[in-house]
Amino acid sequence: MSATAWAWLVLLFPLLGSIVIGLSFKLIPAKVAGVIGTLSIALAFACGLGALFTLLGEDPEARHHASSLWDYANAGGLDIKLGIYVDALSIFMVLVVTGVSTLIHLYSYGYMQSDQGYHRFFSYLNFFVFSMLTLVLAGNFVLLVVGWAFVGFASYALISFWYRRTTATRAGMKAFVINVVGDIGLVLAAFLIFQQLGTFDYGPAFEKAPEVFSTNEWTITAICLLLLVGAFAKSAQLPFHTWLPDAMEGPTPVSSLIHAATMVTAGVYLIARTHVFFELSPTAADIAAFVGLATLLVAGTIALVMTDLKRAIAYSTMSQIGYMIMGVSIGAYSAGLFHLMTHAFFKALLFMAAGSIIAAMANNQNIDKMSGFGKAMRFTSITFLCGALALAAFPLTSGFFSKDEILAFAEARGGMYLIFTVLGYVGALITAIYTFRLVFRVLPGRPCKEAQELIDSGHVAHEAPTNPATGEAEDTDVGYPGADHHIAEQSWPMRAAMSVLAFLALIGGLIQVPGVDDVLEKWLDPVFENSPYLEIHPSLEADYIGLTIGGVISIIGIYIAYLIYVKHPGLTARMIERMRPAYTLFANKWYFDEIIDLLIVRPALAIGRFANRVFERFVVDGLVTGTEETVRGAGGVVKAVQNGFVRSYALLLVAGFAGLALYFLISSS
Amino acid sequence: MAIEWYIVLSSLLFATGAVGILIRRSPMVILLCLELMLNAGNLALVAFSRMVGNEEGQVFAIVVMVVAACEVVIGLGLIVAIFRRKLPLNVDDLRELRG
Amino acid sequence: MEEVLFFLSAIGALGGAIGVVAMRNPFYSVLALIVHLFSLAALFLLLTSAFVAAAQVVVYAGAVMVLYVFVVAYVGGGGESAWEPIPLQRFLAPALAVALFVELSIAVLASSLRALGGDGPEVSAGFGNPESIGTLLLEKFLLPFEAASIMLLLAAVGAIVLAGRRREAEAS
Numbered sequence: 018m019s020a021t022a023w024a025w026l027v028l029l030f031p032l033l034g035s036i037v038i039g040l041s042f043k044l045i046p047a048k049v050a051g052v053i054g055t056l057s058i059a060l061a062f063a064c065g066l067g068a069l070f071t072l073l074g075e076d077p078e079a080r081h082h083a084s085s086l087w088d089y090a091n092a093g094g095l096d097i098k099l100g101i102y103v104d105a106l107s108i109f110m111v112l113v114v115t116g117v118s119t120l121i122h123l124y125s126y127g128y129m130q131s132d133q134g135y136h137r138f139f140s141y142l143n144f145f146v147f148s149m150l151t152l153v154l155a156g157n158f159v160l161l162v163v164g165w166a167f168v169g170f171a172s173y174a175l176i177s178f179w180y181r182r183t184t185a186t187r188a189g190m191k192a193f194v195i196n197v198v199g200d201i202g203l204v205l206a207a208f209l210i211f212q213q214l215g216t217f218d219y220g221p222a223f224e225k226a227p228e229v230f231s232t233n234e235w236t237i238t239a240i241c242l243l244l245l246v247g248a249f250a251k252s253a254q255l256p257f258h259t260w261l262p263d264a265m266e267g268p269t270p271v272s273s274l275i276h277a278a279t280m281v282t283a284g285v286y287l288i289a290r291t292h293v294f295f296e297l298s299p300t301a302a303d304i305a306a307f308v309g310l311a312t313l314l315v316a317g318t319i320a321l322v323m324t325d326l327k328r329a330i331a332y333s334t335m336s337q338i339g340y341m342i343m344g345v346s347i348g349a350y351s352a353g354l355f356h357l358m359t360h361a362f363f364k365a366l367l368f369m370a371a372g373s374i375i376a377a378m379a380n381n382q383n384i385d386k387m388s389g390f391g392k393a394m395r396f397t398s399i400t401f402l403c404g405a406l407a408l409a410a411f412p413l414t415s416g417f418f419s420k421d422e423i424l425a426f427a428e429a430r431g432g433m434y435l436i437f438t439v440l441g442y443v444g445a446l447i448t449a450i451y452t453f454r455l456v457f458r459v460l461p462g463r464p465c466k467e468a469q470e471l472i473d474s475g476h477v478a479h480e481a482p483t484n485p486a487t488g489e490a491e492d493t494d495v496g497y498p499g500a501d502h503h504i505a506e507q508s509w510p511m512r513a514a515m516s517v518l519a520f521l522a523l524i525g526g527l528i529q530v531p532g533v534d535d536v537l538e539k540w541l542d543p544v545f546e547n548s549p550y551l552e553i554h555p556s557l558e559a560d561y562i563g564l565t566i567g568g569v570i571s572i573i574g575i576y577i578a579y580l581i582y583v584k585h586p587g588l589t590a591r592m593i594e595r596m597r598p599a600y601t602l603f604a605n606k607w608y609f610d611e612i613i614d615l616l617i618v619r620p621a622l623a624i625g626r627f628a629n630r631v632f633e634r635f636v637v638d639g640l641v642t643g644t645e646e647t648v649r650g651a652g653g654v655v656k657a658v659q660n661g662f663v664r665s666y667a668l669l670l671v672a673g674f675a676g677l678a679l680y681f682l683i684s685s686s
Numbered sequence: 687m688a689i690e691w692y693i694v695l696s697s698l699l700f701a702t703g704a705v706g707i708l709i710r711r712s713p714m715v716i717l718l719c720l721e722l723m724l725n726a727g728n729l730a731l732v733a734f735s736r737m738v739g740n741e742e743g744q745v746f747a748i749v750v751m752v753v754a755a756c757e758v759v760i761g762l763g764l765i766v767a768i769f770r771r772k773l774p775l776n777v778d779d780l781r782e783l784r785g
Numbered sequence: 786m787e788e789v790l791f792f793l794s795a796i797g798a799l800g801g802a803i804g805v806v807a808m809r810n811p812f813y814s815v816l817a818l819i820v821h822l823f824s825l826a827a828l829f830l831l832l833t834s835a836f837v838a839a840a841q842v843v844v845y846a847g848a849v850m851v852l853y854v855f856v857v858a859y860v861g862g863g864g865e866s867a868w869e870p871i872p873l874q875r876f877l878a879p880a881l882a883v884a885l886f887v888e889l890s891i892a893v894l895a896s897s898l899r900a901l902g903g904d905g906p907e908v909s910a911g912f913g914n915p916e917s918i919g920t921l922l923l924e925k926f927l928l929p930f931e932a933a934s935i936m937l938l939l940a941a942v943g944a945i946v947l948a949g950r951r952r953e954a955e956a957s
Contacts, residue, residue, distance in 0.1 A: 665871045688903060689903065697886055702803060709879075736833065739908060758849050760940055765856060
């Protein structure tokens with residue numbers, strides 16, 4: 018079978034899964050829904066593998082195919098097809114997405130077991146995977162926008178999955194609104210692309226672009242900046258990032274899949290896919306790189322002081338995506354995508370382990386209340402540690418190789434880009450510190466009461482669920498997990514998924530060890546064949562120096578965390594006292610929420626109020642009521658004629674007749 | 687006499703009948719004024735028939751007389767029915783149909 | 786001679802008409818109408834329409850007016866109050882009627898129909914007598930004739946329905 022046929026199958030299975038589960042939710046038991054959901058993604062993964070092997074059998078130069086099912090619109094110069102584009106990049110993304118999704122579906126099979134909305138969950142999750150695959154496989158900008166929007170919807174549906182929680186619905190709306198802002202940027206970019214290049218399809222567009230645009234011409238810069246708006250909104254980069262921490266209101270598998278491994282990486286994929294445009298507009302590419310760098314650092318500092326476990330990991334995600342965006346913007350395409358893949362492994366794993374811990378804590382996510390889980394939950398702790406090591410780029414883990422490759426490339430590019438290398442290493446240090454802050458807070462030490470309960474009786478603690486943010490009681494009828502929480506130790510699907518990811522997190526980097534093998538680079542390079550950055554290769558020494566520095570920094574960071582959080586417990590409080598302004602800034606998330614509220618939300622609300630009070634009341638109502646009053650008045654006048662008196666009717670008759678006769682007399686004279 | 691005299695007389699009688707209908711309130715008298723108008727029409731018809739020279743106008747006048755008779759019958763029946771029900775015999779007081 | 790007869794009949798007709806409109810007592814209005822009808826019959830005779838004149842006297846003045854007399858006797862004649870509920874009716878009605886008369890007169894007198902100014906053509910001796918009317922009725926105007934008879938039937942039935950006594954207690 019051809020690669021495109023495999024690709025269509027990849028799209029088909031999740032869609033079918035979503036529809037089947039969605040329509041039959043009353044008919045099939047919950048477990049069956051879970052099986053269908055997981056199987057459909059597994060099948061998609063298998064088809065992805067099929068496409069991979071088909072492509073491998075072809076010449077590297079020829080590994081790009083477009084295929085379309087039918088035409089959407091074919092008039093007035095528009096030629097939009099339902100078409101996909103299969104090449105090394107899209108199959109890479111397909112495999113990452115479906116692979117990690119299968120594992121997360123498996124995890125959810127166990128984790129969401131006592132949830133009332135089990136069917137709905139799997140249907141939404143399958144739909145999300147379908148949308149993400151559409152986004153990744155799309156062959157023209159229109160289908161890309163379609164996939165983009167679907168993914169945004171799926172994210173909204175899954176964030177507000179427990180829809181009776183006000184915090185969840187608010188978070189869902191916030192995510193959706195910010196996503197729409199990104200969608201607008203993307204759509205405008207698509208319009209501009211069509212206007213300038215005359216086509217929406219990838220192949221022709223990328224071929225024509227270098228001929229139509231000269232470097233840094235304002236049109237191509239505008240296109241790139243609009244694409245960046247979309248990418249940043251989806252990938253939670255500054256200043257569009259405020260939705261991601263709130264998105265942790267969704268169930269943990271959702272955070273794991275959407276907000277760690279797949280959806281938030283869509284921005285990275287977008288920049289990589291449209292690299293031709295970004296190479297034509299180095300200004301925009303540099304802006305993207307700096308935004309990535311800024312996000313990296315800001316998110317890292319916030320993660321240092323965040324006390325909510327899931328939100329801390331969310332900020333870590335934001336920070337790592339900053340690395341990826343930085344990577345693909347400065348031209349380190351395969352390095353950035355490599356980091357995307359390894360990040361998917363260890364971040365999904367971290368969220369899964371965090372989910373297990375939070376379940377043991379009866380859904381309390383505050384790390385100040387957690388300790389001693391190392392003894393209480395062996396398996397979860399080990400996997401958590403694996404993920405943390407990879408995140409901190411501990412030597413020989415997957416994160417180690419991927420992160421350093423980006424920084425080595427920046428150094429090889431030289432000049433201004435050394436800033437990225439230096440600050441990238443600073444960010445790596447911060448990453449190591451905050452990651453192991455979490456590890457040392459939660460795992461070692463005297464077991465907290467929930468952990469103790471687990472050790473003593475093997476019994477997961479639970480109390481009447483209340484929403485910690487608002488204090489209102491949770492509605493367990495709708496689906497917020499009731500009294501039953503599921504931890505990895507007691508659920509084999511969860512353990513299976515986490516084991517695979519732990520394994521990958523640890524050894525996944527070995528496919529791209531500098532000087533030893535470069536599997537990924539060989540695979541992805543033909544996609545970027547016309548890029549000038551392909552020539553830039555860090556020398557082997559530079560690579561190894563970079564790796565060494567990275568490893569050393571990682572170990573130093575872990576040691577610092579050890580000192581602060583294990584050796585000298587009171588140190589944190591004293592540091593906070595000493596650096597109170599910095600602490601306040603970080604703890605308040607650099608006041609982004611407040612700034613956006615001031616600059617955007619309040620004016621919008623004010624405009625709305627104005628429109629309601631003034632415009633609606635006087636202009637619109639005035640018009641409508643005015644018309645009504647006029648008509649009623651006219652009616653009233655005419656109504657006076659019908660007074661019921663026969664004689665007045667007769668009078669009118671005679672008057673009319675007299676008038677008519679007069680008219681005829683005059684007209685005939 | 688020239689025919690136009692008859693026609694002018696007819697229109698005068700017609701106008702008088704019209705005034706009567708508009709001014710009087712008793713249904714009886716209104717019906718009588720209606721008769722006036724019909725007769726004025728008859729006069730005009732017969733005059734024109736004389737002017738043209740054939741009797742078709744007179745046939746028309748006879749049919750009008752039949753119509754007038756029928757209408758009087760129904761009108762008087764109505765008046766009797768109203769009187770029976772002890773309603774005021776006053777056109778102004780019978781005005782249910784109004785806007 | 787003809788003019789004298791004409792003017793006498795005209796005055797009678799007009800007087801009757803004004804009497805119908807002006808009299809307070811409905812009974813007197815009926816009587817005025819009878820005078821009017823007789824004058825009209827005279828005018829018809831002047832127009833050599835003998836049959837129509839006879840029909841006028843027999844049918845109209847004879848039958849229809851008798852009917853009126855009966856009903857007026859049954860119903861009684863009430864006076865009407867002086868107050869006019871409809872504003873301007875007392876003023877507009879005569880004004881409009883005068884306007885109507887004037888317009889019709891202008892239409893007639895200024896008409897380009899030359900024949901109006903003359904006496905009409907010479908007619909044979911049997912003009913307007915029952916034989917010629919009857920021939921027309923039964924030959925050329927058969928359909929209106931039959932339709933008229935049906936209408937008479939309808940009117941009779943209608944009158945019975947309207948004025949007949951109800952079996953149930955009468956509305957009080």
